[in-house]
Amino acid sequence: MGDKLNFEQSAKVIAENSRFVAGGVNSNFRLGMQPGPLVFERGEGAYLFDVDGNRLIDYYCGMGAMVLGHNPAGVRQAVKEQVDRGILFAGQAPVEFEAARIICERIPSAERIRFGSSGSEVAQAAVRLARAVTGRRKIVKFEGHYHGWFDNILWSTAPALNAGGPEDAPVPVGGSKGQDPSEAEGLSILGWNDLASVEARLAKGDVAAVLMEAAMCNQGAISPAPGYLEGVQAACRKHGALLIFDEVITGFRLGRGGAQERFGVTPDISIFAKAIANGFPVAAIVGRADLIDLFATGGVLHGGTFNAQPVAMAAMIGTQNALTPEHYERSSVYGVRLRDGISDILKEAGIKAQVTGFELMFHVAFGLDEPARNYRDMARSDKKGYSLFSLALLQRGVRVLERGAWFVSSEHNDDVVDQTLEAVRSAAREVAPQ
Ligand code: PMP
Numbered sequence: 001m002g003d004k005l006n007f008e009q010s011a012k013v014i015a016e017n018s019r020f021v022a023g024g025v026n027s028n029f030r031l032g033m034q035p036g037p038l039v040f041e042r043g044e045g046a047y048l049f050d051v052d053g054n055r056l057i058d059y060y061c062g063m064g065a066m067v068l069g070h071n072p073a074g075v076r077q078a079v080k081e082q083v084d085r086g087i088l089f090a091g092q093a094p095v096e097f098e099a100a101r102i103i104c105e106r107i108p109s110a111e112r113i114r115f116g117s118s119g120s121e122v123a124q125a126a127v128r129l130a131r132a133v134t135g136r137r138k139i140v141k142f143e144g145h146y147h148g149w150f151d152n153i154l155w156s157t158a159p160a161l162n163a164g165g166p167e168d169a170p171v172p173v174g175g176s177k178g179q180d181p182s183e184a185e186g187l188s189i190l191g192w193n194d195l196a197s198v199e200a201r202l203a204k205g206d207v208a209a210v211l212m213e214a215a216m217c218n219q220g221a222i223s224p225a226p227g228y229l230e231g232v233q234a235a236c237r238k239h240g241a242l243l244i245f246d247e248v249i250t251g252f253r254l255g256r257g258g259a260q261e262r263f264g265v266t267p268d269i270s271i272f273a274k275a276i277a278n279g280f281p282v283a284a285i286v287g288r289a290d291l292i293d294l295f296a297t298g299g300v301l302h303g304g305t306f307n308a309q310p311v312a313m314a315a316m317i318g319t320q321n322a323l324t325p326e327h328y329e330r331s332s333v334y335g336v337r338l339r340d341g342i343s344d345i346l347k348e349a350g351i352k353a354q355v356t357g358f359e360l361m362f363h364v365a366f367g368l369d370e371p372a373r374n375y376r377d378m379a380r381s382d383k384k385g386y387s388l389f390s391l392a393l394l395q396r397g398v399r400v401l402e403r404g405a406w407f408v409s410s411e412h413n414d415d416v417v418d419q420t421l422e423a424v425r426s427a428a429r430e431v432a433p434q
Pocket residue numbers: 063117118119120121123146147148149213218246247248249273274
């Protein structure tokens with residue numbers, strides 16, 4: 001690997017434009033990354049091209065959205081055709097029904113669907129629906145699981161790694177100043193992957209729903225323990241609570257039918273966003289017909305000017321058309337080669353690390369002796385060490401999230417994996433204990 005890349009021009013553009021845009025970014029999750037927020041001119045396949053003229057192999061993949069890589073031809077074409085037909089009708093369009101049919105065919109729990117624009121928003125719809133159906137207030141939410149940035153749900157979640165209370169009796173920790181503290185009363189926070197605590201909590205009989213990432217992907221990439229999802233589902237049924245899967249990351253990434261198909265557990269309600277439309281603002285709430293129909297007939301409000309936005313719907317159809325079984329087979333081979341290659345290289349370099357997760361989304365945690373099972377385990381990982389490693393990778397042309405997640409697309413082919421592993425080898429040498 002030659003000279004390290006520099007990012008001076010990005011820093012300059014961010015500094016200049018912080019006069020207009022707070023912090024030079026439009027999402028707080030784009031702040032605070034090393035060496036600073038970057039500015040991109042173009043994306044193509046596995047690569048992003050920044051204003052410094054750097055070509056970066058991108059493993060952010062739009063925070064998980066770009067499951068087909070940057071700017072795939074099929075999605076571009078679908079968007080162009082829809083733009084020519086019209087942009088927003090405040091009425092129905094054939095594209096949204098075609099999009100709905102595809103999702104209902106692909107997702108096991110999807111008897112009915114409603115579209116929205118962001119994961120945060122459809123998480124709200126899910127919580128409201130569960131409360132309306134059960135007449136109860138409490139939502140069980142797990143430490144480290146993220147379901148959007150709204151006041152009522154942004155508790156005990158990344159990036160605030162300060163877990164509250166003892167491990168077997170967590171207390172809610174807010175994620176932002178200005179958050180309404182009374183919203184915490186609507187939640188019951190538990191540690192994930194511990195069935196006994198869910199059973200005990202549900203037995204009190206006041207829980208509207210259990211909401212979870214079916215595989216925990218906002219802190220680590222952690223599978224549910226064997227029998228955990230089934231056990232939670234049985235406890236929900238026994239005690240009259242609904243089971244909600246947040247598949248905003250796992251959807252179309254752990255497989256075409258999401259985590260629910262992969263793990264064989266069908267929730268009452270689930271939500272999707274990110275990879276559903278490869279970078280266009282589409283989200284969905286799906287589930288049992290009798291539940292989702294309450295948006296139409298049960299007095300449960302769900303609205304949005306941009307819901308089922310026709311251009312985004314066309315992008316979604318273009319994306320779903322490309323998400324064939326062959327897509328998953330091919331990309332999985334690259335993903336596994338990359339994941340196992342990283343694990344081997346770190347071991348050889350004498351860096352203690354756990355590489356865990358799936359084919360198209362995995363996680364690298366430094367400093368752990370065992371794979372993490374939950375948020376508290378992740379909180380014990382060496383964040384600082386990994387952050388230095390991620391910076392060393394960026395300087396070698398590989399862009400990875402500082403929190404350890406790697407998102408793989410179908411464009412991360414053998415050649416890209418080879419280049420990545422070479423950078424990993426060099427970065428590992430730089431940060432390895434001497
Ligand atoms: N749920 C999960 C599991 C997520 O990872 C995210 C986004 N990181 C959200 C919900 C919120 O989605 P959005 O950013 O589209 O509002």
